[in-house]
Amino acid sequence: MEKKITKATLGRIPLYLAYVKSLPETTTILSSTSMSRALGLGEVQVRKDLGQVSKSGKPKVGYKIEELIDAFEEILGVKEKTKAVVVGAGKLGRALIDNDGFESFGVEIIAGFDAAVTSPKSVGKIKIYPVDELKKIIDDNSVTIGIITVPRTEAKHVANELVSLGVKGIWNFAQINLDLPDGVELQQENLALSLAHLRIKIRNK
């Protein structure tokens, strides 16, 4: 019964899910045309993607938002929670800890760590621990994702430590090139790139 989802479609599903969740609650039906326009993607591509995902929707009539959300969430497996820790509890680290949008994609930040912290202290719902408790917390909670928000000079050291403790993925906000071993996935983040792209769009008008 299960339809095969291609890797390329899978890569776009988080974007689709975020989009349908950003719509006002009064919107209950969505056409592939309006979704493709809003996201700046090709209409044929979006129609094909939704065709792979939705059981009952029809391109011309539209797709039920509620059904799309269920289908996207099932494909992404958001109900199986993946646990993450944030290393570096400065402004950015705390902003990420505070972000309530990650759970929609099945990722739960369970703790923060900071070199300047000497005893656990609460930030909202979670705690910031001294860095020497990293091993215990990662082991006890089967953490699979490490989020790095330390200064650039500390990032390699922190990445090595996270890898040695068994995390399977690193989301790196430090602007330094990390060389991770096979079996550990890297997601490099650079907020400045988005701003650079916006600036290019404005300048090219």
Place this chain on the structure above:
Amino acid sequence: MEKKITKATLGRIPLYLAYVKSLPETTTILSSTSMSRALGLGEVQVRKDLGQVSKSGKPKVGYKIEELIDAFEEILGVKEKTKAVVVGAGKLGRALIDNDGFESFGVEIIAGFDAAVTSPKSVGKIKIYPVDELKKIIDDNSVTIGIITVPRTEAKHVANELVSLGVKGIWNFAQINLDLPDGVELQQENLALSLAHLRIKIRNK
């Protein structure tokens, strides 16, 4: 004398610039092969892009990092500063204000605004102002970019205000679909998408 840079190449230059800047200072020469591997881009594409950009580099021998940085910065016009304001000085807004990576791409955040602030207060090098000073600061400083880090429910209202005050681009961190008039560019940000992609990569291993 000036070579024509295609739009697609231009879109990748911020990424290239961020990458060469992330290398250790001891690295002075870079081949297009190692850059394409590090960034996960096709080798032919990177070689063609660098060929459009660099005057003296050779694909096999390599490119001088210093020359690449100069060329990238000239193309992006980072010396002509673009001014931005942040509306919503919560944790995320303050993390952005604190980010020192934006100036490398020619964008300077000159002020923050927050509904909870009643008189200007300093955060690092800049000030957070009450929202009713938005018009004055934008006018006085020829601000062209508005960064929205207010809660989702406030984002449309803030976007309308920024547009009416003449900004040319909006970088929106609120998870809501903004409908901007022609002539105003939107860069929608969703940090959760990066995390969702990392999770997909881990699950598909």
